[in-house]
Structure formats: C-alpha cells, structure tokens
Amino acid sequence: MNHIDASEHYDESAFTGQTPSLLTIIIDTNPRAWAALNDTLPISKAIANILVFVNAHLAFGNDNQVAVLAAHTNRAVWLYPKSPNPDSVAGPDSQDVEMTGVDGRPSHPELGTSANKYPQFAQIETSILTSLRSLIDNTTTFDLKPTTLISGALTIALSYIHKTSLAFEPSKTSKDPANPTTAPSATLAAPTLHARILVLSVSDSEPAQYIPTMNAVFAASHARIHLDTISLHGMPTFLQQAAFITGGTFLSAASNPRGLLSFLMFGFLADAEARRSLITPTQDSVDFRAACFCHRNVVDTGFVCSICLSIFCEVPENAECLTCGTKLALGSYGAKPAVIPRKKKKKKRINGINGREETGSATGTPVPA
Known part of the structure; x- marks a missing residue:
C-alpha cells in the first residue's frame, strides 16, 4: 500500500521485538529433605511440575531461555544446559554415563523424535531427567548431609x-570508523x-x-536480578x-x-517487566536475623x-575483630544505669501565698463538701 499511494501507513520504528527473558531455576536436591516430603510430594512429581512451568515460560516468547x-x-550441578566441563562439577562419570535399561536400551531415549512433543521441550526434559538421574546415582552415603550448597548454585547462576x-548486547562501534583507537560510545541503552x-x-x-550467600544476593541486587524463592x-x-x-x-x-x-504458575510465571503491571505477593514479615562470624550461629543481637x-x-x-583485627572499644557496655532521684519542683509564691505552679492561682483545689 505504501508504494501505491506513496503514503506511510505504518511506522516500523513503533514495532519493537519482545525483550528476551532468562529464567534460571535452582532446585534443592537434598536427599534427606526430599525423603521427609516423599509422602506428600515425591521428587518425581515435583520435577514434573517444574517441567510444565518451564514449558510455559518458553511458550511466552521465542527468545525466552531457561537454565x-x-x-x-556438596556441589552444584548443571541439569540444563549441560556443563561444558562435567569432570570438575559433578564427578568424572556423572554426565558421560549412558543410562541403559534391562534390555540394554537407553532408559531415557531422545524425546525429540516424538511427534507429540515440541522438540525444544523434549530436549530440555531429556537433559534434566538424565542429569538428575546421574546425580542421584552418584550420591553416596557420605553425601547425605543436612546442608545444601545454595550459595554455590547462586554464584554459578549469576x-x-x-x-x-553479553551475547545479547549490541556490538560496540567506534565514533570514527577509520580510527580503531577511538573510544566506543558510552550511551545508555534499554536492557x-x-x-x-x-x-x-x-x-x-x-x-x-551466610557470608557467601549474602555476597551473591548483593551481587544480584547490584545487577538488578530478581531472586524468587518458593519453600x-x-x-x-x-x-x-x-x-x-x-x-x-x-x-x-x-x-x-x-x-x-x-504456586509456580500464578506466582512466578511473570517476568520482571510484566510484574510492573501486576500485584505480586508480598511478605507479611521478614526475618532479618544474621549469622555471627565467630560461631556461625543465627543471632538476634x-x-x-x-x-x-x-x-x-x-x-x-x-576485644579484637576476628576479620580485620581492629581493636574494639566497648565503652561502658554492661554497666548498670545510675538511678538519679527526681527533684521536687518548688511552688511559686504569689503575693506571699503558696499557689500552684501550673495555673498560678492563689486558691487551692476546692474540696467537695
């Protein structure tokens, strides 16, 4: 139409593509914790719910990504995408072992060949299930600890x-193409x-x-990365x-x-841009207790x-700081406060007669008969 009547019907600059959204999911795979939840929610059903949530996130846009x-x-392991160096993350045989069944065939065949599944969904599902099964098989009795390495997973995710x-940032161009030594432009662009x-x-x-976790949290806050949690x-x-x-x-x-x-679909499906137009769940109270640096105990004061x-x-x-060695001056900490008796206020004399200080009246308070 633009070529027929020589007019501009559409403004191409007004139509911009959707900003890609990257969702990084960290799954707590503590065996003891999941054993306590086995009667209510087995880990197999939890992973199935997470896969549905991942597929819904990817279906929102073609450029959306997930990790x-x-x-x-005792370690943080990549489930998807697979780690480029599996030997240093999850052991020498954790990612390269072929999962076989009773008849010798792979227990998790490539689901991408199925016509009933979207290839990307099938690829992610295969990678997550295979890597998780490998992690469970390589877990020994010495790894059954009550703690979980959340701080390490947060660092890898960041x-x-x-x-x-960096892959989505536009290429930096110099002001003078003929002079490659010219400093690039430092204009701020949209995310x-x-x-x-x-x-x-x-x-x-x-x-x-506490210390490594909070370091990762402050790094995420500085990078404007939202950190959601479902417990x-x-x-x-x-x-x-x-x-x-x-x-x-x-x-x-x-x-x-x-x-x-x-909880996942209604509370965490919207990304940072969509949450500006939604009313997100808020916390009634936040536990701001910290862990001490000496004994690693959660303290109130x-x-x-x-x-x-x-x-x-x-x-x-x-009285020396265990971190920087500074001499701590405690002052009079622990001393009991001194109780000073309150001084009695003298009544003012008006015309030689004692009166009340507040009103200044020479007559006293009337007494009922």
Missing part, C-alpha cells in the same frame, strides 16, 4: 546470566535481557553459608532476605506442597565491628 541447576549437599547477557533466579527450597538455611519445607531465613533485598517474591508452600504447580561490619555473638578475645 536449571541442582543445589546438592555467572551464567552475565555471560548470556536487552530480563534475567531472574527462582530457588526451589526444601531445607532450612545453613548459618555457615516447600522449613523457613529459609537467608533466601527470605534475598527476595526482600532484590525485589523478588517469596512464597511458602509448606502447608500445601502438592499445590506446587499452582550481637556485636558489630565499626570498620568491616563483622557480627559476633560475644565479645572476641582481647
């Missing part, structure tokens, strides 16, 4: 998000990738991981603080773990170094 990590008791965001992290927690926060058991204190600091969403599904899919802000549950030896 899935497993936070185990590194992957940063690497992916090219919306990234967020979702943690599926089934265990409590470990006080020994199926217990109350992860540090992840609750992480959702508050980064502007994410924290939901506790401990009362109804079977409704995991409903403690001693804080004025130089490095280290927290101690009791006064360190010789």
Whole structure:
C-alpha cells in the first residue's frame, strides 16, 4: 500500500521485538529433605511440575531461555544446559554415563523424535531427567548431609546470566570508523535481557553459608536480578532476605506442597517487566536475623565491628575483630544505669501565698463538701 499511494501507513520504528527473558531455576536436591516430603510430594512429581512451568515460560516468547541447576549437599550441578566441563562439577562419570535399561536400551531415549512433543521441550526434559538421574546415582552415603550448597548454585547462576547477557548486547562501534583507537560510545541503552533466579527450597538455611550467600544476593541486587524463592519445607531465613533485598517474591508452600504447580504458575510465571503491571505477593514479615562470624550461629543481637561490619555473638578475645583485627572499644557496655532521684519542683509564691505552679492561682483545689 505504501508504494501505491506513496503514503506511510505504518511506522516500523513503533514495532519493537519482545525483550528476551532468562529464567534460571535452582532446585534443592537434598536427599534427606526430599525423603521427609516423599509422602506428600515425591521428587518425581515435583520435577514434573517444574517441567510444565518451564514449558510455559518458553511458550511466552521465542527468545525466552531457561537454565536449571541442582543445589546438592556438596556441589552444584548443571541439569540444563549441560556443563561444558562435567569432570570438575559433578564427578568424572556423572554426565558421560549412558543410562541403559534391562534390555540394554537407553532408559531415557531422545524425546525429540516424538511427534507429540515440541522438540525444544523434549530436549530440555531429556537433559534434566538424565542429569538428575546421574546425580542421584552418584550420591553416596557420605553425601547425605543436612546442608545444601545454595550459595554455590547462586554464584554459578549469576555467572551464567552475565555471560548470556553479553551475547545479547549490541556490538560496540567506534565514533570514527577509520580510527580503531577511538573510544566506543558510552550511551545508555534499554536492557536487552530480563534475567531472574527462582530457588526451589526444601531445607532450612545453613548459618555457615551466610557470608557467601549474602555476597551473591548483593551481587544480584547490584545487577538488578530478581531472586524468587518458593519453600516447600522449613523457613529459609537467608533466601527470605534475598527476595526482600532484590525485589523478588517469596512464597511458602509448606502447608500445601502438592499445590506446587499452582504456586509456580500464578506466582512466578511473570517476568520482571510484566510484574510492573501486576500485584505480586508480598511478605507479611521478614526475618532479618544474621549469622555471627565467630560461631556461625543465627543471632538476634550481637556485636558489630565499626570498620568491616563483622557480627559476633560475644565479645572476641582481647576485644579484637576476628576479620580485620581492629581493636574494639566497648565503652561502658554492661554497666548498670545510675538511678538519679527526681527533684521536687518548688511552688511559686504569689503575693506571699503558696499557689500552684501550673495555673498560678492563689486558691487551692476546692474540696467537695
């Protein structure tokens, strides 16, 4: 039509593509925690619900991406995409073992050949199930610890998000093409990738991981990456603080773990851009307790170094900070306050007669007959 009447009917600059969204999911794969939830929500059903949630996220846009990590008791393992160096992450045989059945055929065949499944959905499902099965088979009795390496998984997720965001950034061009030494333009552009992290927690926060966890949380806050958390058991204190600091969403599904899919679809499907137009769930109260640097105990009150802000549950030896070595001046801490008796106010004399100080009246308060 534009060529027929020589007029502009459409403004191509007004039509812009959708900003890609990267969803990084961290699954708490603590064997002890999942054993306690086996009667209510087995891990197989939880993974099935997560796969439905992942497919819904990818269906929102062709450019949407997803990454899935497993936070185990002693390591963090990539479930999708597979780690380029599996030997250093999950052991020498964790990613290269071919899963075979009784008849010698692979127990998880390539689902991408099925005509009833979208190839990308089938590829992600195959990778997650295969990697998770390999992680479970390589877990020994020495790995059955009550703690979960959430801090390591958060660090790997932030590194992957940063690497992916660099691929979406536009190429930097110099001001003078003839002079390659000219500094590139430093103009600020709109975000090219919306990234967020979702943690599926089934265990409590470990006080020994307070420092690395909060370092990762503040790094995510600086990068404007929302950190969401859904808890199926217990109350992860540090992840609750992480959702508050980064502007994410924290939901506790401990009362109804079977409704995991409903929590995921209605509470975490919207990305950072869509949440601006929605009313997201909020926390009634946030547990801001911290872990001390000396004994790794969660404390309500403690001693804080004025130089490095280290927290101690009791006064360190010789009153020296264990982190920076600064001499701590406690002053008169612990001294009982001195009780000073209140001075009696003298009544003013008006015309030689004692009167009340407040009103200045010479007559006293009338007494009822």
